[in-house]
Amino acid sequence: MSHDAAVITGVGAVTAAGCGIARLAEVLATSQVIRTEVDRSAGYHRAGSARTAVTARHVDTSEWLSPLAGRRMSVGSRYAVSAARMAVESAAVEPDTLSRASITTGTAYGAAEVTEKLLRQILLDGPEAASPALFTESVANAPAAQVAILMGVKGPNVTITQRQASPLLALAEGAAMVTTGRAPVGLVGAVDELNPLLHSVLDRFGALVRPDQDGCEVARPFDAHRRGLLAGDGAAFLVLEDGTAARRRGAEILCRVVTCGRGFDPDAPRAGWGRDPSALAETLSRHLHAAGITAEQIDLIVASGCGSPSADRIEALVLKSVFKDHPLPPLLAPKSVTGDHGGGFLAASVLAACGSPFGATPGFDEPDPELGVVPHQGGELPAPRLTLITSFAAGGSVAWAVLERPEE
Amino acid sequence: MEKNELRGQLKTLIIESLNLQGMTPDMIADETPLFGEGMGLDSVDALELAVAIEKKFGIRIADEAAAREAFASIASLSAFVEHRLGQEQARSE
Amino acid sequence: MTDRPRVVVTGIGAVSAWGWTSGDLQRGLRTGQSAISELTLFDSSAQRTHLAAQVPPPPDTRPDSIAASRHLSRADRFAVAAASEAFAQADLSPSMNPVGVFFGGSTGGMWECEEYVARLLGVRAGRPGIAWLASQQINCPGDAVARQLRLTGPTLTISSACASGTLAVGAALDAIRRGEIDVAIAGGSDALCVLTYSGFNALRSVDPEPCRPFRADRVGLSLGEGAGVLVLETLRSAQSRGAKPLAELLGWGASCDAHHMTAPHPEGEGAARAIAAALSDAELQPDEIGFVNAHGTGTPLNDISECKALHRVFGPRASGIPITANKASVGHQLGCSGAVEAVATVLALVQREVQPTAGSGEVDGEIDLDVVLEHPRSIPPGSIGVSVSFAFGGACAAVIVADWTIGARS
Numbered sequence: 034m035s036h037d038a039a040v041i042t043g044v045g046a047v048t049a050a051g052c053g054i055a056r057l058a059e060v061l062a063t064s065q066v067i068r069t070e071v072d073r074s075a076g077y078h079r080a081g082s083a084r085t086a087v088t089a090r091h092v093d094t095s096e097w098l099s100p101l102a103g104r105r106m107s108v109g110s111r112y113a114v115s116a117a118r119m120a121v122e123s124a125a126v127e128p129d130t131l132s133r134a135s136i137t138t139g140t141a142y143g144a145a146e147v148t149e150k151l152l153r154q155i156l157l158d159g160p161e162a163a164s165p166a167l168f169t170e171s172v173a174n175a176p177a178a179q180v181a182i183l184m185g186v187k188g189p190n191v192t193i194t195q196r197q198a199s200p201l202l203a204l205a206e207g208a209a210m211v212t213t214g215r216a217p218v219g220l221v222g223a224v225d226e227l228n229p230l231l232h233s234v235l236d237r238f239g240a241l242v243r244p245d246q247d248g249c250e251v252a253r254p255f256d257a258h259r260r261g262l263l264a265g266d267g268a269a270f271l272v273l274e275d276g277t278a279a280r281r282r283g284a285e286i287l288c289r290v291v292t293c294g295r296g297f298d299p300d301a302p303r304a305g306w307g308r309d310p311s312a313l314a315e316t317l318s319r320h321l322h323a324a325g326i327t328a329e330q331i332d333l334i335v336a337s338g339c340g341s342p343s344a345d346r347i348e349a350l351v352l353k354s355v356f357k358d359h360p361l362p363p364l365l366a367p368k369s370v371t372g373d374h375g376g377g378f379l380a381a382s383v384l385a386a387c388g389s390p391f392g393a394t395p396g397f398d399e400p401d402p403e404l405g406v407v408p409h410q411g412g413e414l415p416a417p418r419l420t421l422i423t424s425f426a427a428g429g430s431v432a433w434a435v436l437e438r439p440e441e
Numbered sequence: 442m443e444k445n446e447l448r449g450q451l452k453t454l455i456i457e458s459l460n461l462q463g464m465t466p467d468m469i470a471d472e473t474p475l476f477g478e479g480m481g482l483d484s485v486d487a488l489e490l491a492v493a494i495e496k497k498f499g500i501r502i503a504d505e506a507a508a509r510e511a512f513a514s515i516a517s518l519s520a521f522v523e524h525r526l527g528q529e530q531a532r533s534e
Numbered sequence: 535m536t537d538r539p540r541v542v543v544t545g546i547g548a549v550s551a552w553g554w555t556s557g558d559l560q561r562g563l564r565t566g567q568s569a570i571s572e573l574t575l576f577d578s579s580a581q582r583t584h585l586a587a588q589v590p591p592p593p594d595t596r597p598d599s600i601a602a603s604r605h606l607s608r609a610d611r612f613a614v615a616a617a618s619e620a621f622a623q624a625d626l627s628p629s630m631n632p633v634g635v636f637f638g639g640s641t642g643g644m645w646e647c648e649e650y651v652a653r654l655l656g657v658r659a660g661r662p663g664i665a666w667l668a669s670q671q672i673n674c675p676g677d678a679v680a681r682q683l684r685l686t687g688p689t690l691t692i693s694s695a696c697a698s699g700t701l702a703v704g705a706a707l708d709a710i711r712r713g714e715i716d717v718a719i720a721g722g723s724d725a726l727c728v729l730t731y732s733g734f735n736a737l738r739s740v741d742p743e744p745c746r747p748f749r750a751d752r753v754g755l756s757l758g759e760g761a762g763v764l765v766l767e768t769l770r771s772a773q774s775r776g777a778k779p780l781a782e783l784l785g786w787g788a789s790c791d792a793h794h795m796t797a798p799h800p801e802g803e804g805a806a807r808a809i810a811a812a813l814s815d816a817e818l819q820p821d822e823i824g825f826v827n828a829h830g831t832g833t834p835l836n837d838i839s840e841c842k843a844l845h846r847v848f849g850p851r852a853s854g855i856p857i858t859a860n861k862a863s864v865g866h867q868l869g870c871s872g873a874v875e876a877v878a879t880v881l882a883l884v885q886r887e888v889q890p891t892a893g894s895g896e897v898d899g900e901i902d903l904d905v906v907l908e909h910p911r912s913i914p915p916g917s918i919g920v921s922v923s924f925a926f927g928g929a930c931a932a933v934i935v936a937d938w939t940i941g942a943r944s
Contacts, residue, residue, distance in 0.1 A: 077654065100462035100463060101461065101462055101463055101464075104459065104460035104461060104462055105459075105460065105485070105795075135788075136790070142671070143672060143693065148729065149651075151729055151732075151733065152648065152651045152729060153651075153655065155728060155729065155732045156648070156651060156652050156655055156657045156728075157655060157657065159580050160580050160581050160582070160728070160731075160732035160735060160736070161492070161495070161580070161582075161736075162492065162496070163492075163732040163733055163735070163736040164489060164492060164736065165485050165488035165489050165492065165733075165736040165737050166459075166485050166486070166488075166489045168732075168733030168734075168736055168737060169485055169737075169795040169796050169926065170795075171729070171733065172640060172693070172694075172695045172926050172927060173640070173672060173693035173694075174693060174694040174695055174925070174926070174927050174929060175795070175927060177694070177927070177929075178790070178795060178926070178927025178928055178929070179795075179927075181790045181791075181792040181927070181928060182792050182793065182794070182795070182928070184792075185792055186790065186792055187789055187790050187791070187792045187804065187807070188788075188789060188790065189701075189787075189788035189789060189790070189929075189931075190694060190788065190789075190790035190927070190928070190929040191692055191694055191701050191705070191788070191929070192692065192693050192694045193690055193691065193692055193693070194639075194671070194672040194673050194691050194692075194693040195673045195689075195690045195691055196671065196673060198690070202690050206705060209708060209712065213708060213712075215787075215788075215811070215815075230651075234664070234667060237664045238664060238667075295634075295687070295688035295689070295690070295714075296632065296686055296687065296688065296689075297635070297677075297680045297685060297686050297687065297688070297689035298686070299680060299681045299683075299684045299685060299686065301681075303605075303668055303669060303674065303677065303678075303681075304668060304671075312686055316632065316686060426673075428671070428673060428674070428677045429677060429680065429681065429689070430673070430677065430680075430689045430690060432688075483794070484796075484797065485737070485795065485796060488736065488737060488738060492736070505738070
């Protein structure tokens with residue numbers, strides 16, 4: 034039995050901008066970076082370290098999840114359940130179909146805050162002080178499990194932990210669940226929770242952008258003077274379903290998942306990115322070719338560009354290599370607004386593919402001559418038909434997707 | 442400790458350790474079943490409560506069966522804690 | 535679905551408390567003994583229990599191999615050892631690229647991370663050097679395999695608690711069937727750590743003695759660690775290069791109980807659906823299953839709900855299908871348990887015998903299953919087995935593996 038391509042019929046998000054995809058669209062259109070000071074009172078952070086993150090911690094999700102229902106949940110689980118409910122409501126998925134849906138989520142760092150709390154209990158007060166409830170939330174699949182329990186979703190339940198590639202890997206697996214008939218609907222999510230310890234560790238590894246002499250912390254994707262990324266958290270959920278079934282029930286189709294591709298760079302160091310783009314470029318070119326897509330047909334790129342010197346470099350070189358004879362189409366770097374990790378990138382990618390407006394890329398001033406990539410400078414973007422989304426994980430895993438806007 | 446004071450402390454302990462947001466002690470009747478029908482707490486809550494009781498009162502609940510009986514309601518929990526605290530006191534005298 | 539390529543297993547590798555190879559695993563499982571003994575990796579005196587199925591020191595203690603692996607976490611080392619064994623057995627090389635790596639795990643380098651946090655909190659002397667954290671992430675073992683073997687295909691780690699390894703095998707199988715790749719490494723790795731040990735004890739799920747799956751007096755699980763890896767390949771690829779299949783993967787299925795974060799559905803509802811989905815994917819009838827590699831943790835709740843699930847799927851015949859619980863021997867290896875059990879299932883098919891469930895004591899009268907005890911049980915050529923895994927959070931997964939004898943399945 035063959036199935037039609039998967040289409041996206043609903044999106045939900047909990048980001049620093051608030052609850053819902055409309056709030057995120059607003060901040061992307063106005064290039065508003067909502068940063069919050071990270072609590073330093075535990076003493077994990079060194080002097081001069083990064084101070085802020087694009088976190089959804091302050092967002093009130095009680096409209097989507099009552100505090101009582103979420104009482105034992107981690108922050109990540111609360112984000113995920115809220116975003117999933119939003120997505121399912123916006124897609125108007127029927128209860129019977131929802132009960133057979135699959136859930137595939139991606140998380141870069143899993144239950145970071147819960148893990149810290151548990152370790153503190155165990156190391157400072159002994160194993161007997163370990164909280165049973167916290168332990169149940171310490172598994173990376175806790176958000177996916179909570180979505181399943183609260184929403185009665187009983188299909189396959191898979192959580193992927195592959196750093197920055199997690200959202201698009203979850204999309205690939207979720208789309209496959211639908212196209213192979215394992216589930217009538219796939220809920221695809223990306224979720225992360227940020228806590229001071231994780232923030233301080235990312236800073237210790239030199240990943241985060243640190244304040245300059247004026248105290249500014251700005252991620253500068255593809256910029257000549259980029260010095261690190263902004264951490265973020267939150268969650269996004271997509272509803273995927275079979276295209277034919279979606280049309281039959283009159284669902285609004287946001288876009289179609291044309292193809293997903295994945296690969297690995299064995300030269301990447303454990304927590305970093307490789308230097309030589311040729312193997313990855315060859316992999317991406319081969320995938321596009323196999324999907325019957327030529328470089329000229331790509332109208333828009335949503336890049337993973339986050340401000341990391343080496344991550345942005347390899348991504349830029351891979352893209353330049355794949356597009357070799359053609360100028361790059363307009364390129365967006367939404368992590369300049371959403372921060373890295375959480376659901377912002379996944380949600381922003383879908384918004385971009387649907388023609389949502391984007392403002393100028395915050396933090397970008399001067400192109401890096403080695404890369405020659407200039408992310409969107411503001412102004413109107415041509416409505417895309419095909420959007421290429423790319424993600425490059427620390428450690429070498431890569432994932433991409435091509436989304437297609439339906440014809441009017 | 443006076444009985445009502447202990448029951449009040451236990452109600453506060455339950456609300457805090459189980460993160461029962463929006464609840465106040467006066468919302469928990471002394472005889473309401475804590476688990477299953479009633480307040481609807483589950484096995485993980487029971488374990489969590491045992492850890493909280495150990496931390497606050499120094500009482501270890503080693504026996505699962507004793508725990509189930511003790512945790513039936515605030516009244517039974519209060520009697521259990523009172524009894525164990527009395528034993529501790531007798532031992533130290 | 536009948537135009538999908540056939541997928542076979544051409545190499546296996548495993549690390550467990552029995553040792554650093556799949557041969558050690560098989561020898562250990564056959565004996566019907568338990569490898570669960572005193573935990574020595576860290577001080578367990580303040581813990582409720584003190585046992586684990588801990589991996590022994592590696593046999594290879596040459597200075598150059600120690601140096602090469604000094605930056606790897608224990609979970610990384612288990613993964614690389616198991617993957618290298620499987621890769622070599624399958625006679626693979628990077629020329630076969632793109633080869634995918636689909637891994638399952640739950641803790642990654644958490645034990646090493648605990649060293650960092652202990653120093654950071656001042657509980658242990660020494661500087662909190664970030665080198666302790668370099669392999670902390672759950673994806674690090676799978677990445678270490680891809681890096682070590684120079685692989686360039688899809689590389690991802692699934693972390694859905696105790697179902698991770700089985701889900702990874704399933705994801706690899708589907709990727710090959712879709713034509714994304716011809717060859718994949720599928721498996722998982724997990725290592726003991728204080729967090730997990732304390733956590734399961736906080737839930738009072740751990741048996742103070744070696745666990746006794748399906749026995750009347752079972753009280754809980756035993757923790758273990760290790761890695762399991764299978765090389766999956768299209769039959770055509772294997773035949774074209776003269777690689778000998780060990781077994782064939784016929785299908786897999788997954789579901790979610792959507793019931794409770796730690797307790798399984800009391801009637802085994804989600805588990806039954808996962809097994810049924812696997813049968814449907816494999817285009818098999820329940821009658822065709824010849825043995826079961828159980829999840830069998832030894833907790834009072836799991837084993838009875840697993841029994842009910844099997845009866846739901848197989849009907850009255852469930853009482854007579856040989857079933858084994860590897861966790862009685864090698865403990866609960868968490869995220870990689872499904873991968874190690876898949877390896878054990880392949881071994882059962884190759885050796886034509888289901889390994890016994892370690893331990894002693896009567897089987898629970900409520901558990902109406904044919905638990906293989908004391909000695910291996912012979913199975914005929916052409917047998918088909920199902921390996922099942924059920925996780926925290928209710929994720930359930932099952933994979934069906936068949937005997938490979940030329941002409942056994944046409």
